[in-house]
Amino acid sequence: MTEIERHTSKGMLPLDTKIPWLTGLQQSLNDAIETDRLGHAVLIQVDPGLGGEWLATWLAARLFCSAPSATKPCGTCLDCRRVVSDEQPDLMRLSPIEESKEIRIDQVREMAAELALTGHGRGRKIAVITPAERLNRNAANALLKTLEEPAGSSLLLLVTGEPSRLPATVQSRCARVGISVPPIEELEDWLRARAGNGIDWKAVMSAIGPRPFLALQAEAEAIADLQRETARALDQVASGALDPVETAEAWGKEDFALRINCIENWLVTRIRDWATGKRQAQAEALFAALDDAREARQWAETPINKPLALERLLWRLNAIATSRRPA
């Protein structure tokens, strides 16, 4: 389990949720359904945490719904409710199995066999693969066979933020829809409207990235606190008021990946602030620290000695304090 997942709980937003950055895609998908252009495979390019899986579920409901309007599933019929509660027998979901981080060939084979059977309801079968870039090489090859010879009225929905990590042969056999990341203010507004003003959503997204769906499920307050605490401590290290070794020791213990996000955000902000002012010379040290942070990020999932990685970064900041002291 990754850190952010540890901070989150499961839950699916209702089908009628208004998600401004996805409405254009919903419209295109509706048009494709109305004009019978949906095909057998759609690649949905949406960055993680922006609702790609929700959109795939919405589309499945739109297709399974027994009383859909031209623009949306009804949300209340048995078919819609089954999609939402994941009890729709003709809807399959493929995701990495627990610890493996990969979608494997046996999962794809099982899905292909299932797609070849006749559906329970009106005959359609849908499989949602998310995040699709986690298909390993063998699994992607097996999927290619299904894409080349699609069964009956089956529909494959591949959700990914990184389509380029899929083989070109897989990409080329899918219709593609997608969005770019919306402005952070739009995401903040949406989060405030959904979950209230009580939480510093900007700080939350600083820590976890522009991922409003994740922000909603996360322990948002704890994450916002972490972001603020990190920023305060970094200011203190850079002014010589906090010891790099002790700080690194404490930070290496838990929430390492989140902490690195917070550190990167602080560095990027300070670089912007200092690059044009009288602290220009010191901004150099920040660039070096940013390289350290990006390197440390790669160690987040490994058993490497994390305090040591952070220590180097913090000493660079501490050196700024030393260089500022009058001789």
Ligand SMILES: [Zn+2]
């Ligand atoms: Zn319905």
